[in-house]
Amino acid sequence: MKRTIPLFISAVTGFVLIATAFIPKFVDWGNDAMAWFNLLAAFAFVLGGGNLLKMQLQKISAQQPGWGYSAVTLIAFFITLFVGLAKVGVHPNVNFPEFAWSGDYLEEGSVFWWFFEYIFTPLSATMFALLAFYISSAAFRAFRAKNTEATILLIIAVIVLLGRTYASEWLTGGFSNEPIFGENGITYSDFKLDHLTQIIMEDFTTPGMRAIKIGIALGVASTSLKVLLGVDRSYLGSDQEA
Amino acid sequence: MKQSTIIWTLLMVLGGLGLVSVQVFRGKGEVYVRTVPVEAKSSSKTSPEQTYHWSTYQQVPAIEKGNPGISLSFSRTLGLWVAAFCTLAIFSFLYGDNPLYKFTESVFVGVSAAYAMVVAFWTEIVTNLYAKLLPGLARISFFPDMESSTQPNWLYLIPLVLSVLLLWRLAPKGNWIARWPLAFFIGATAGIRLISYLETDFIGQLQSTIMPFIVFSADGSLLWIKSLRNTIVIVGVLSCMVYFFFSIEHEGIVKYISRLGIWFLMVTFGASFAYTVMGRIALLSGRLDFLFNNWLGI
Numbered sequence: 001m002k003r004t005i006p007l008f009i010s011a012v013t014g015f016v017l018i019a020t021a022f023i024p025k026f027v028d029w030g031n032d033a034m035a036w037f038n039l040l041a042a043f044a045f046v047l048g049g050g051n052l053l054k055m056q057l058q059k060i061s062a063q064q065p066g067w068g069y070s071a072v073t074l075i076a077f078f079i080t081l082f083v084g085l086a087k088v089g090v091h092p093n094v095n096f097p098e099f100a101w102s103g104d105y106l107e108e109g110s111v112f113w114w115f116f117e118y119i120f121t122p123l124s125a126t127m128f129a130l131l132a133f134y135i136s137s138a139a140f141r142a143f144r145a146k147n148t149e150a151t152i153l154l155i156i157a158v159i160v161l162l163g164r165t166y167a168s169e170w171l172t173g174g175f176s177n178e179p180i181f182g183e184n185g186i187t188y189s190d191f192k193l194d195h196l197t198q199i200i201m202e203d204f205t206t207p208g209m210r211a212i213k214i215g216i217a218l219g220v221a222s223t224s225l226k227v228l229l230g231v232d233r234s235y236l237g238s239d240q241e242a
Numbered sequence: 243m244k245q246s247t248i249i250w251t252l253l254m255v256l257g258g259l260g261l262v263s264v265q266v267f268r269g270k271g272e273v274y275v276r277t278v279p280v281e282a283k284s285s286s287k288t289s290p291e292q293t294y295h296w297s298t299y300q301q302v303p304a305i306e307k308g309n310p311g312i313s314l315s316f317s318r319t320l321g322l323w324v325a326a327f328c329t330l331a332i333f334s335f336l337y338g339d340n341p342l343y344k345f346t347e348s349v350f351v352g353v354s355a356a357y358a359m360v361v362a363f364w365t366e367i368v369t370n371l372y373a374k375l376l377p378g379l380a381r382i383s384f385f386p387d388m389e390s391s392t393q394p395n396w397l398y399l400i401p402l403v404l405s406v407l408l409l410w411r412l413a414p415k416g417n418w419i420a421r422w423p424l425a426f427f428i429g430a431t432a433g434i435r436l437i438s439y440l441e442t443d444f445i446g447q448l449q450s451t452i453m454p455f456i457v458f459s460a461d462g463s464l465l466w467i468k469s470l471r472n473t474i475v476i477v478g479v480l481s482c483m484v485y486f487f488f489s490i491e492h493e494g495i496v497k498y499i500s501r502l503g504i505w506f507l508m509v510t511f512g513a514s515f516a517y518t519v520m521g522r523i524a525l526l527s528g529r530l531d532f533l534f535n536n537w538l539g540i
Contacts, residue, residue, distance in 0.1 A: 006421040010429030017433025021441075035370060036401040037430040040423055042366030043405035049359045050412045052351070069348040076352030084360030096386040097282035097294035105364045109299055112360065118321030119328060120357055122532070123350040126332040129529045132522035133336060139519070149508045156512030157519075164520055200513055203471050207478025208510025210447045211503070214479075215486050217443035224432035235428050236421055 007230045014228040052077065083111040156200060163197030250337075270539035271326070273318035274307050275299035285386065304539070326537040329529055371405075374398040451479045478506040 013033060020030030056070040082088070089110035093102035106113055145151040162168055175188040189195065226232040265271045277297050284292040299315060306312050331346040373380040377392035404423040411420035455476065457468040484496060485503030492500045534540045 002418050002421065006425035009422055010425040010432070013426050013429030014433035014436075017430060018437055021437045032397065033430055034434070036398075036404070037427065037434075039366055039371055039398075039401040040404060040408060040427050042362035043408050043423075044427075045358045045362040047409055047411060049355050050409065052355050054412060066344070069344050072345060072348040073352040076349045077356045078352075080353045080356035081359060084356060085363060091280070091296050091298070092282070092294070093386070094280060094282045096285045098284045098286060098292065099383070099386045101384050102386050105360065114317060114321055115353060116357065118318075118325045119349065120353050122325040122328045122529070123332065123346060123353070125525055126329045126529050127350065129522060129526040130332060130335060132519070132526040135519055135522055139515070149504055152505055152508040153512040153515070156509050157516045160513045160516035161519060164516070200509065203474045204478065204506065204509040205513045207475050208482055208506045210451060210475075210479045211482030211486060211507070212510070213443040213447050214483065217439040217447075220435050220439040221444070224436040227428055227432045228436075235424065 003233070003236055006236055007233065011228050011230065014224070049077070049081070080112070080115050083115065088112065089114075156204075159193060160197050160200060163193040163195075163200075168193035168197070254334075265538070270304075271319070271322055271537050272304065272307075273315045273322055274302050274304055274312050275315040275318065276302050276306075276311050277313065322537060326533060329533060333529075371398055371402060375402065447479075451476060477502070482506050 016026060017030050017033055020026045053074070056074050059070040060067045060074075084105060087101060087103060087105055087110065089112075090103040090105060090107045092098070092100055093104075096102045103110075106116065139157075143150070143154050143157075145154050162171065172192040172194075175192050177187050177189045179187050223232065227235070276299070278300055280296050280298055282294045284294070299318075301315075301318065302312055307314075328346050328349075331342045334340055335343040368380075368384060373385055373388065374395045375398050377388060377394060381388040381390065381392070404426055407419050408423040409420075411417045453472050453476070455469065455473050457465045457472060459465050481499050481503035483503070485492075485500040485507065490496060
């Protein structure tokens with residue numbers, strides 16, 4: 001019950017979805033499985049919310065250090081959840097005004113929209129923006145041209161960084177279109193930073209990305225097969241669970 | 243408390259108060275809206291027609307302040323100030339971990355979790371589960387435009403049961419039962435990913451790499467730049483693949499080819515790093531633009 005049934009479920013689901021790519025008759029089954037998958041993913045968010053609630057309440061009840069912040073988290077969580085689920089401030093759909101709940105939950109002007117627009121968006125954007133400082137600081141400390149590989153990485157990063165900004169025009173904008181040798185050969189303007197960036201991205205980055213993608217695809221395929229055939233059972237956890 | 247901390251805190255508080263007073267005095271940091279009246283007639287054909295009235299608000303540039311129909315929006319103005327506060331509070335982490343940052347971080351965690359739950363509830367649970375199992379009720383509550391002839395799809399009881407089993411994970415006993423929906427989840431992910439990755443990332447990438455080393459134009463002349471570019475891509479992919487191939491010793495010729503592969507990979511990582519930095523800088527400039535332009539109005 002604890003291990004055999006889950007292995008059976010994962011194998012059947014996985015192989016049915018693989019079969020949909022080869023047997024047209026199975027396409028509807030595949031679509032149903034995908035819809036169920038999305039539903040389970042939605043319930044996983046509910047599970048995540050429940051888990052957050054459990055952890056924060058444990059922290060508050062034990063009065064662990066920083067429990068006040070857990071209370072702030074819970075207050076923010078419940079307020080947002082309430083205004084979102086209750087559609088506070090949402091008007092009905094214009095075509096069906098007698099149905100009070102027919103409006104869009106993220107309608108502009110609603111309370112949930114206000115939370116999204118003025119709290120969630122600025123906070124998430126600033127959190128990621130903060131990484132600009134740390135990534136630059138880490139690069140400054142870690143980037144040293146110690147060997148050939150590190151030198152290549154450093155030079156390419158500098159060229160691409162400059163080539164995608166106004167610095168490219170400022171530094172190399174004056175390069176003329178005169179050919180260096182021959183009539184139809186390479187010109188000085190070919191060495192403009194923005195053009196070099198384009199060449200790097202199209203001709204030198206592409207092979208690396210392709211090889212990485214091929215490697216990832218092979219890795220995903222082998223891992224998937226291991227899971228479906230029951231070789232990899234790590235997702236089931238240990239037998240000691242309650 | 244250390245003397246330097248007190249001085250910095252005082253400076254921050256005074257700076258903040260100064261900023262607020264200057265903003266209020268200058269009349270900046272305000273949001274104006276245009277009131278748009280909405281008139282809607284009931285859709286029911288059986289009951290007598292009723293007309294419903296309400297207003298929506300459209301944000302307008304501050305330059306339109308004073309025009310007829312334009313008014314100050316208190317909720318959006320408050321929102322602007324809250325957003326500015328949140329932005330500055332997160333940036334305060336650059337000075338060091340502090341209560342202001344911890345407070346906004348906690349708010350962010352709570353709001354994000356609830357946001358994800360609400361979106362999942364309305365877009366999936368209500369739309370794809372409730373409406374499939376109880377179409378009649380769904381039509382009179384959330385989806386009046388739904389076909390009245392829609393029949394319940396009892397097959398959706400399966401994901402409902404699996405979802406309940408998934409939530410069982412929070413129960414103190416018997417939470418092993420959550421392995422069943424988890425197994426469905428893992429199996430579905432494995433099945434979908436296996437095919438899609440092999441199709442797009444394996445076969446697709448190999449197909450794109452199979453191209454001529456030497457390219458000629460329609461009149462038969464050699465296109466040496468195009469040929470060189472194709473050669474670089476083919477040699478690059480092959481050398482990187484050789485580097486990733488660990489079943490043979492990287493010695494002799496293989497060592498040199500894999501070394502070339504490493505160089506190509508370094509170019510890729512350098513360019514990816516530059517793009518990541520630029521992405522973050524773009525976000526940072528977006529936040530600074532918000533602070534200086536939208537909020538301070540400088």
